[in-house]
Amino acid sequence: MKDLLPVIDYVSRYVDLTDDEKKHLATFLKITKVKKRQFIVQPGFVCKHKSYVVKGAFRGYLVDNEGKEHTLSFAIEDWWISDYSSLIYQEPATLFVEALEDSVLIQIEYEDEQKFLREIPKLEKFERIITQRSLAFQQKRLLSNFTKTAEERYDEFISKYAEIAKRVPQYALASYLGFSTEYLSKIRNRKTSKS
Amino acid sequence: MKDLLPVIDYVSRYVDLTDDEKKHLATFLKITKVKKRQFIVQPGFVCKHKSYVVKGAFRGYLVDNEGKEHTLSFAIEDWWISDYSSLIYQEPATLFVEALEDSVLIQIEYEDEQKFLREIPKLEKFERIITQRSLAFQQKRLLSNFTKTAEERYDEFISKYAEIAKRVPQYALASYLGFSTEYLSKIRNRKTSKS
DNA sequence: CGAATTTCCTAAACCAGTTCATTTTTATTT
């Protein structure tokens, strides 16, 4: 139970749970350890879990027809990650979700989640709120892609998510921001020569 | 009540409501008529409603620093529209939401929604599900922007949303797909000269 | 440790999509 506290606490930020409810919720959680470069989601397989990062770093990405990678999301400590589409529709994933470091996760299985949403209706509210926030976040990202240049998006990311930028490889960052690694080098070069 | 049925039916697709609950929900809904070119959301003002389109067409867009427009969403009959960020955080909107035709809406006020979510907890589930679906949709759109060329995105949109493509102005469609109107003309030209 | 693999950087040619300036077509209003 003690190891599962991070998720219990996370949920408690959004809804008040009784001790019984916390214990009940805990029975649905399980700890998973993964090594660097290991996949927790792969295209073709239905995504079975929603994962909370206790320790480590992850990256969710798609490989397109030309073999190019496009990063959809990162997750470090206290973030969640999965192939959202695959999870909610329980259809084969299109994304890879890969550990960028040796990591520790707390996972919730899809079927279990459906079960406890029925048993603890309060958690519906939790789900609704965090989904709404993800949606608002995604909307901002889409707009940022439309309205800003590559360099502006880079600057924005560095200032908002310095910690993530430090920990993930640069090709991953470039593919998250929507441009090539070569161009990222160019940007960085421009900056260091300026200052 | 009869005029409000479209929304009651919409909600009923996702959760089972008793007749009493339906009546209760109906008390929170109101019909609004708007003329073409009228705004239902404007930057600087807090977005107060979530709107369901009974009749007509809308477009949600942002105007960036250079004065360029970027369309985030369209809505025709049986779709919802609002400035989602502004609504859930109750902070000033960044988007315009404008009627593209004379239209009829059913609106839910923010405070009322908070109230009925408390009074009819079943509706939390409804909210969760539709928000999850919007999120999955947005994710696909982001990926499509990353992985596909302008022309591919155009083709995809035409085949998935023929009805919308027919009804909205082309500059709106171009700014939704993330390129200039001039380029959209070019694409269309390429197509007609081919066939 | 040392070899292999992964990651990062550089530079020149190139192209998808933009910008600018002007014209034609289509809606809207009186």
Add this chain to the structure above:
DNA sequence: AAATAAAAATGAACTGGTTTAGGAAATTCG
């Protein structure tokens, strides 16, 4: 039906970001 405004088209010059191809660092792992 004319007048005006809004939307769509066209073409030439341009640019932000890609591609290709190479070499230099940095990690990983036996």
